[in-house]
Amino acid sequence: MSAPPSPQLPPFDPADPLGIDDLLSDEDRAVRTTVRRWAGDRVLPHIAEWYERGELPGIRDLARELGSLGALGMALTGYGCAGASHVQYGLACLELEAADSGIRSLVSVQGSLAMYAIWRFGSEEQKQRWLPDMASGEIIGCFGLTEPDHGSDPGNMRTHAKRDGTDWVLTGRKMWITNGSVAGAAVVWAQTDDGIRGFLVPAGTPGFSAPEITHKWSLRASVTSELVLDEVRLPADAVLPGAKGLGGPLRCLGHARYGIVWGSMGAARASFEAALDYSRTREQFGRPIGGFQLTQAKLADMAVELHKGLLLAHHLGRRFDAGRLRPEQISFGKLNNVREAIEICRTARTILGANGISLEYPVMRHATNLESVLTYEGTVEMHQLVLGKALTGLDAFR
Template sequence: MSQSLTQLFDLDSLLTPEEIEIRSTVRKFAAERIRPHIAEWFEEGRIPARELAVELGSLGVLGMHLDGYDCAGTSATAYGLACLELEAVDSGIRSLVSVQGSLAMFSIHHWGSEEQKQQWLPSMAAGRAIGCFGLTEPDHGSDPAGMRTRAVREGDDWLLNGTKMWITNGSIADVAVVWAQTEEGIRGFVIPTDTPGFSAPEIGAKMSLRASVTSELVLEDVRLPAAAILPHAQGLRGPLTSLGEARFGIVFGAIGAARDCLETAIDYAQTREVFGKPLAGYQLTQAKIADMALEVGKGHLLAYHLGRIKDRGDITPEQVSTGKLNNVREAIAIARECRTILAANGITLEYPVIRHANNLESVLTYEGTSEVHQLTIGKALTGSAAFR
C-alpha cells in the first residue's frame, strides 16, 4: 500500500487537533467550492471574487490570525495551514485571502486608529468589504523607498497623486491602503475606493494568476481628511511589516501548490501505462517522485517551524525570507518536474500542474523577488548590505 506525504513525514504529529481541524475545514471548502471551477476561471481569466469573499469570510479565514473586530484570532500556524490548502487549489485564491488579511486588514489592525479599525475590520473579516494594498509602483517594485506617489497637506486635508501597479483585488476593492511620500516620510492612508479621483483599471492579458484580480491604482488629486492617515505607521517599517505577514502566508501556500503537483503526478504515474506497465513502476519515475517528496516534506517542516517561531512572537524578517525563498523556489521546480511526468497531458488545464507552474512564476517575484530575499539572508549572515 502506498503512503501519503503526510504519513511519510508524520506531519500531523507536529500539529494540534485544532490546527488539523482548521486545515481539514479549509481543504474541504477548497475541494468542493473552488476546485471544480478553477480551471475554467483560470482559462477565462475571471473569478467571482465578491461571492467568494463572502464565503471565505463565513469560513473565518479572512484576517483569521488577527484578534478582535470579528476576526477569528487563530494561531499563525493555523493561518499558514489555511494558505497552504487554498494555494493547493490555486495561488490566486490564496492571494485574495493574503491581500485581504495580511496586507489590508493587518495594516489597519496594526497601524490604524480605533475609528479605522471599527469602520473596516468587521466588514472585511466577513468578506462584505474587500481591501487592497498599494505599495508597488510601475518603476519601483523592489525599492519601495523610491516611490513617487505623494501626499501633501492642504489645510486639514491630504491631497494624493500617483500610480500603483500590480495590485491584487484593486478594481473590486472597497478600501485601499495606499503608501505615499510625505514631508514626514512614507505614510499610509486608508482610502475608500469611491473617493473622487481614485480609479483602479484592471490589468488583463496575464499568463499567470489568471484566477485573480490584478489592477493599477490611479490617484488624481484624491482628497482625504486627516483621519484617513494610519497614525501609527511612519517610514518603510509600516509597509514592510505588512509585507512580512503576507510573505509568511506564501511560505505555506507555495508548498501547497507543490504538494498538489506531486500528488497529481503520483496518481497519473500509477494509472498511465507505458511499455506495458504503469509509469510509476519505472526507476526514473520513482527517482523523480522521491526527490520531489523530499523537498515537499522539507518545505512543510520549514513552514511548520517558522509558524511555531511566529506563534511565540520571535520570528525575524530574515527567517521569513528564508522560508519564502526556499519554498517558492522548490515549488516551481517541482511543478516543472511534475509536468515532465505528465508529458503532453501536463500542458492542459485538465490537470493542475501547468496552472500551478504559471502561477508560481508570479509568486516567485511578488512580495520580494528571490534576489531580494537572497540579499536579505546574505546581509544577516555577513553583516554587509549589498542592495546598492
C-alpha cells in the same frame, strides 16, 4: 534475558512520509479540513474554467464565504477576526493555494496586507469602521505599494501626499494590485514631508480609480489592477497614525510572505499528487511509468523537497506563535519554498508528459501561477540579499 519487544511503528504514509501531522493539534486539523473541504467544493470544480477565461467570477460571494470560515484576517484578534494561531493561518493558506494561488492571494492581500495594516497601524476609529466588514468579507481591501517604476525599491516611490489645510491630497500610480478593482478600501503608501505614510482610500473617492490589468499568463483567476490617484483629497483621519517610514509597509509584507511560505507548498503538493497518481495509472512499455527507476527518482526528490518545505513552514509558524519569528527567517522560508515549489511543478509536468500542459490537470496552472508568487512580496534576488546581509553583516542592496 530476552530483548524488550519492539515498539509498533505506524505504517508509512505516502501523503505524510515524515509524520508531520503529529505536530498538529486536533484544532489545527479541523481548520485544515474545513478549508480543504471548502476549496474542494467551491474552487476546484471551476478553477480550470476561471483560469482559462482569465477571471474570478463571484469574487464578492467567495469573499463572504471565506469570511464566514474565519479565513479573512484569520490570525488577527478582535474586530470580528478569528484570532487563530499562525500555524492555523498557514494551514489555511496551504489548502487555498493547493486549489489555486489566486484564491490564496485574495485571502493574503485581504488579511495579511490590508487588514493587518489597519489592525497594526490604524486608529481605533479606523479599526472599528473597517475591520469587522473586512473580516466578514462584506468589504474587500487592497494594498497599494508597488509602482510601475518601483517594485523592489519602494523607498523611492513617486506617489506623494501633500497637506492642504487639514486635508491630504494624494497623486500617483500603483501597479499589480490584487483585489484593486473590487476593493471597497485601498491602503495606499505615499511619500510625505514626514516620510512614507499609509492612507485609507475608500472606493469612489473622487480622483481614485482602479482599472483592471488583463493579458496575464499567470494568476489568471485573480483580480489584478492598477491604482490611479489623481489629486485624491482625503480628510486628516485617513492617514494610518501608527506607521511612519518604510518599516510600516515592510512589516505588512512580512505577514504576507509568511503565508506564501505555506501556500507555495500547497501548489507543490497538488502538482506532486497529480504526478504520483498519474505515474500509477499511465502505462508505457507494458507497465505503469511509476515502476521505472527514473520516474521513481523524480517522485522521491519531489517528496523530499515538498516535505522539507512543509517542515520549514511548521517551524516558522511555531516561532511566529511564540513571538520569535524574525524577518530574515521569513525571507529564508519564502526564498526556499517558492523556488522548490516551482521545481516540483516542472518535474511533475515531465512525468505527465504532454498531458502536463493541459488544464485537465493542475500542474501547468500551478507552475505559471508560481512564477508570479516567485516575484511578488520580494523577488528571489531581494531575499538572497536579505539573507546575505544577515549572514555577512554587509549591505549589498546598493
